[in-house]
Amino acid sequence: MAINLKTPTVETREQRLGTIIGWDGTASALAEESAFSRGDCGGCGPSGRGGGKARRVCELTGPFTQGSVCSEQMVETQAGNVRDAVLIQHSPIGCGAGQVVYNQRFRNGCKARGLPVRNVRFISTNLRERDMVYGGADKLDAAIRAAFERHKPAAIFIATSCASGIIGDDVDSVARHAEAKLGVPVIPVHCEGFKSKHWSTGFDAAQHGVLRQIVRKTPAKKQDDLVNVINLWGSDVFTPMLKELGLRVNYVMPLSSVEELAQMSEAAATVSFCYTLGSYLGTALEQEFGVPQIKAPQPYGFPGTDALLRELGRVTGREDRAEAYIAQEHARVKPKIAALREKLRGVKGYVATGSAYSHGLIEVLRELGVEVDGSLVFHHDPVYDSEDPKQDSLAHLLENYGDVDFFTVGNRQQFQFYNLLQRVNPDFIIIRHNGLAPLAARVGIPAIPLGDEHHALGYQGMINLGESVLAVLRHRKFHQDIARHVRLPYKTSWLREKDPFALARAQAS
Amino acid sequence: MALLALKPRAAAETKPEAAEATHIELVRYVCAIGAMQSAAAIPRVVPITHCGPGCADKQYMNIAFYNGYQSAGYGGGPVVPSTNASQREVIFGGADRLRELIESSLKVIDSDLFVVLTGCIPDLVGDDVGSVVRDFQKRGVPIVYAETGGFRGNNFTGHEAVTQAIIEQYLEPWDGTREAKTVNLWSLLPYHNTFWRGDLEEIKRLLTGIGLKVNVLFGPDSAGVSEWGDIPKAGFNLVLTPWLNLSTAKLLQEKYDQPFLHIPVLPIGARQSAAFLREVAAFAKLPKKRVEAFIEAEELRYYNYIDGFTDFYSEYWWGLPAKFAVAGDSAYNLALTKFLVTQLGLIPAKQIVTEDPPLEYRDAIRDEFRRIDHDVSVEVEFIEDSYLIHQSLRAADFGQKPPIIFGTTWERDLVKEMKGSLVEVGFPASYEVVLSRSYVGYRGALALLERIYSTVVSHSA
Numbered sequence: 001m002a003i004n005l006k007t008p009t010v011e012t013r014e015q016r017l018g019t020i021i022g023w024d025g026t027a028s029a030l031a032e033e034s035a036f037s038r039g040d041c042g043g044c045g046p047s048g049r050g051g052g053k054a055r056r057v058c059e060l061t062g063p064f065t066q067g068s069v070c071s072e073q074m075v076e077t078q079a080g081n082v083r084d085a086v087l088i089q090h091s092p093i094g095c096g097a098g099q100v101v102y103n104q105r106f107r108n109g110c111k112a113r114g115l116p117v118r119n120v121r122f123i124s125t126n127l128r129e130r131d132m133v134y135g136g137a138d139k140l141d142a143a144i145r146a147a148f149e150r151h152k153p154a155a156i157f158i159a160t161s162c163a164s165g166i167i168g169d170d171v172d173s174v175a176r177h178a179e180a181k182l183g184v185p186v187i188p189v190h191c192e193g194f195k196s197k198h199w200s201t202g203f204d205a206a207q208h209g210v211l212r213q214i215v216r217k218t219p220a221k222k223q224d225d226l227v228n229v230i231n232l233w234g235s236d237v238f239t240p241m242l243k244e245l246g247l248r249v250n251y252v253m254p255l256s257s258v259e260e261l262a263q264m265s266e267a268a269a270t271v272s273f274c275y276t277l278g279s280y281l282g283t284a285l286e287q288e289f290g291v292p293q294i295k296a297p298q299p300y301g302f303p304g305t306d307a308l309l310r311e312l313g314r315v316t317g318r319e320d321r322a323e324a325y326i327a328q329e330h331a332r333v334k335p336k337i338a339a340l341r342e343k344l345r346g347v348k349g350y351v352a353t354g355s356a357y358s359h360g361l362i363e364v365l366r367e368l369g370v371e372v373d374g375s376l377v378f379h380h381d382p383v384y385d386s387e388d389p390k391q392d393s394l395a396h397l398l399e400n401y402g403d404v405d406f407f408t409v410g411n412r413q414q415f416q417f418y419n420l421l422q423r424v425n426p427d428f429i430i431i432r433h434n435g436l437a438p439l440a441a442r443v444g445i446p447a448i449p450l451g452d453e454h455h456a457l458g459y460q461g462m463i464n465l466g467e468s469v470l471a472v473l474r475h476r477k478f479h480q481d482i483a484r485h486v487r488l489p490y491k492t493s494w495l496r497e498k499d500p501f502a503l504a505r506a507q508a509s
Numbered sequence: 510m511a512l513l514a515l516k517p518r519a520a521a522e523t524k525p526e527a528a529e530a531t532h533i534e535l536v537r538y539v540c541a542i543g544a545m546q547s548a549a550a551i552p553r554v555v556p557i558t559h560c561g562p563g564c565a566d567k568q569y570m571n572i573a574f575y576n577g578y579q580s581a582g583y584g585g586g587p588v589v590p591s592t593n594a595s596q597r598e599v600i601f602g603g604a605d606r607l608r609e610l611i612e613s614s615l616k617v618i619d620s621d622l623f624v625v626l627t628g629c630i631p632d633l634v635g636d637d638v639g640s641v642v643r644d645f646q647k648r649g650v651p652i653v654y655a656e657t658g659g660f661r662g663n664n665f666t667g668h669e670a671v672t673q674a675i676i677e678q679y680l681e682p683w684d685g686t687r688e689a690k691t692v693n694l695w696s697l698l699p700y701h702n703t704f705w706r707g708d709l710e711e712i713k714r715l716l717t718g719i720g721l722k723v724n725v726l727f728g729p730d731s732a733g734v735s736e737w738g739d740i741p742k743a744g745f746n747l748v749l750t751p752w753l754n755l756s757t758a759k760l761l762q763e764k765y766d767q768p769f770l771h772i773p774v775l776p777i778g779a780r781q782s783a784a785f786l787r788e789v790a791a792f793a794k795l796p797k798k799r800v801e802a803f804i805e806a807e808e809l810r811y812y813n814y815i816d817g818f819t820d821f822y823s824e825y826w827w828g829l830p831a832k833f834a835v836a837g838d839s840a841y842n843l844a845l846t847k848f849l850v851t852q853l854g855l856i857p858a859k860q861i862v863t864e865d866p867p868l869e870y871r872d873a874i875r876d877e878f879r880r881i882d883h884d885v886s887v888e889v890e891f892i893e894d895s896y897l898i899h900q901s902l903r904a905a906d907f908g909q910k911p912p913i914i915f916g917t918t919w920e921r922d923l924v925k926e927m928k929g930s931l932v933e934v935g936f937p938a939s940y941e942v943v944l945s946r947s948y949v950g951y952r953g954a955l956a957l958l959e960r961i962y963s964t965v966v967s968h969s970a
Binding site for chain 2: 067069117139143192
């Protein structure tokens, strides 16, 4: 289904991709139920249009739910961390709480990339009770003017909120008028938390706004050696890697500048470390501007990294350099990985992260000989926007590394996490999102918090992750000690429950 | 069972300024549902949030995690029970969904008391949360609710909505003989104040030292809901903040005829601590002998350490700041300013109160700052927008020496620009790890001195 950039509002993930947030079974069964299911997806539509499979995967929903994350938070990570833009949060003050977390990540991300460190530029319109009655358009206009006068930004983003959405403020027309007056893009990003059940829609919402109002529509020049890399705040592993192919990196979106976003349409290709994050932007850049999205597995483990580099080499006409680099890296890392495999023999891991990222991390752990028989992904997309089976990250995992017996889709539900861990009893977990590692810690299991999303990527990533596993296993001393002294807030009857989805199944029957 | 939730302030009362002044860059408080962490600050109490899918995560991540890296507590954090309200609840209402969530929470969560907090969505679509919760209350389920939609107020007013919800909906009527020597302590805002756990512990230690039994109510030293059940039995309430908790104390006075003592300045250091203890002792009619003996013992220890600090303070070659500024909420701002002026002899250059205190309390706050010491009067400013706060700090006269600023993470860049020192003392403090550290009382003052001068000295080379 083509991406529609004509409307200011992005289509939610559940509309576009059939995203679900509750499922439990084997990874192979999930792949089987998903529209992608390797090689069978040509033209799969919302209801199996074009002969492909339907995007309907049976979803488990239960009566008990714990706090999730909203789309607006993802807009904070994306639009809010563009270096020379300002993000206005058109909301009551509580949505502005996110300024604190994304400030910390922005500052530390800038420092890691060698960029000047400073605070984020976020302004909350601070909607109050009377604005709920009379509307908040004037306040929004005032905030846009303040943003412009204070910071002279190259672009202004406006994130909507549940409150502004319910009262029906016409954010689009305020933005349009301001843009005409100020002469810089003023970009409404529609990200009301209640509109999508999964926060990843927020990535798409921010990228949608950038595609509509920042990316140069008619590129004056083509930059044949420039590659868009869709990422977060991670360390700069792409520059040295792509240098080997004679390519330059254009990192988007957090930590990028507005000009770096504008030039995305001039690039030779787009890659990403994670198709959950990169699905929308990569596909839209190809559809609207002819920038090829690299159709390959994600760059984890040998098969994924090899395939991605080869495809990048092919698309940019640098096959020979890609082959040389692959050979050189294989020779460099294989002895080190062999040594790590020795040390990691018999160790069992568990991955609890976003969907596509989890597929990649399991691959790396299996390269290292670490046993992984369980994983929790926070959502599942039965297909990515490209609809190209070469991006079917779950199928890639299954084909190259085998099944995962306990594969769970759950939207960061900590109460289930205890039962999930009991089923597989891992020695450590890998995690990025907050809310689950503290539970693991309290039952004696240490966590590797992958703040640097590039840590496990590519050839060196296998070594990095292996060393992190060895280090975190030492943490067990701390965790086993704490496990003896704390209580969880869950009833004993629930902790004894073998089926993490017992409540959902009881409700369904 | 009238609910004294957030008092909506009339438009005319909110701000004298025009609409331009109302947006806020870089927030220093969050919204009323942030008070879910006030509920979680009571041992074995669990918040249930009826709100959009990101509200609980945002409030926790910001006021508890990236603010000193405090933990979620027993039942708080980003994964508290939540309806994660969706389009369906917006269109059709969320009361049934809330009922289902509470029912299932009873099966899963081991809690002494649930506190239902609402976000913008149910408050805007008009869910009758009260009637849902009352049904459970009638069944004997320990549960209360507070309306804490983000547009109704901030986490300070939300905090009082939670405490008053517990008092109104959970505490039993009581008219027995009161325990004269027991006090309910109403002080710092849990979690939002980065050091609240250590500070409450120190205040409790001081009050216990002069012979009081203390219901500390929040934090690791509290006995939890049983202690809340004992609230009416206490001899009096002690409100130890410039304005927060005053309306709660008035509610208790009304409901139980229970008197309260209001001391606006949190004590830091020996002089303030002694004055504080004597004032409380006089109110509680405690025997002087024990009070003075305790103060004497504490002072002996305190001044022994201060004596050790004297060499550094008088002989350090490389320059110490003479002037300071504080940007923070009224409670800590007032306490720090009082200590730094009266005990260290530092000169206040700028004091900015950042939590938007209700207008009716502002004159009293101004007065406290005006009589910081017999020879020092400070004109405090009330600003919430960090851009304006930084402009005001830049405009202050810090003299020749590099300034020291007591503020938040937001001041990191500003302080580099001004070539000064920063001590992060309030929300958000994203570059501090805080476990039991306290900056109040006798012991906290010593920790504060260590922090201030370690920061200054570490900049010297």
